[in-house]
Amino acid sequence: MDGVGVTVHLHVGGGLRAAWLVGCDGGRSLVRRQACFDFPGTDPTITVRQATGTVHGAELLGQGWQHKTAGLYGYGSRPGWIGTIELDGPAADREAAVTASEMDASLRWVSGLDVRVSDGADGGTRFTPTRGRRAPTGVAASCCAGGRPRAPFSGQSLNLGLGDAVSLGWKLRR
Structure with missing residues (x-):
């Protein structure tokens, strides 16, 4: 960053020069x-966890x-989709x-039912929503961060x- 623009150094192909660099790459943003x-x-x-798997005892759910x-x-x-929201704090990892x-373990804990999840957790994701997290509104030279962390339900983050x-x-725009 030099006040006029920013140069991004790429792993492949050298560098890229631009007037602005905007990082909108999520709550765990590398940018x-x-x-x-x-x-x-x-x-x-x-x-919050979600995955697809086989649930034994699913008729109880x-x-x-x-x-x-x-x-x-x-x-x-x-088919096979499972989601849990635990209210006792964030995941350890x-x-x-x-x-x-x-x-x-999460489904048994939250539901209180004698069910079992097996056959992997295909497409499993975990997220721990926060409140008020937002990159500062100011701009450092020609670099800024945008976006807001949102739960990945119903396309909220995408929209x-x-x-x-x-x-x-x-x-x-100039």
């Missing part, structure tokens, strides 16, 4: 970390989202792959990201 932007807000208080004391769970909106045993990109585009 934001390398540009040294703060990311203030509250730490996560819940853990019912269809759709169910509210329980320990959180919420959902089952059956797609947010980076690790979601396993069948993790989904099994907000597209809206943010359009808004940022007209603001950066």
Whole structure:
């Protein structure tokens, strides 16, 4: 960054020079970390998991989202789809792959039912939503961070990201 623009050094093909560099690469943003932007807000208080697998005892679960004391769970909106929302804090390791045993433990904990998840956790994801997390609104030279972390349900992140990109585009237009 030199006040006029920014040069991005690529692993392949050298560098790229641009008037602006905008990092909109999520809550675990490499761009934001390398540009040294703060990311203030509250730490996560819940853990959401979703995966596809085989559930033994699935007839006990019912269809759709169910509210329980320990959180919420959902089952059956797609064949084998399982989702849990635990209300007792964030996962110990947010980076690790979601396993069948993790989904099994989470579903049993939240539902309180004698069910078992097996056959992997295909497409498993875990996220721990936070509140108020947002890169600073200021711009450091020609580099800024955009976007907001959102739960990946119903295209929320995609839709907000597209809206943010359009808004940022007209603001950066020269």
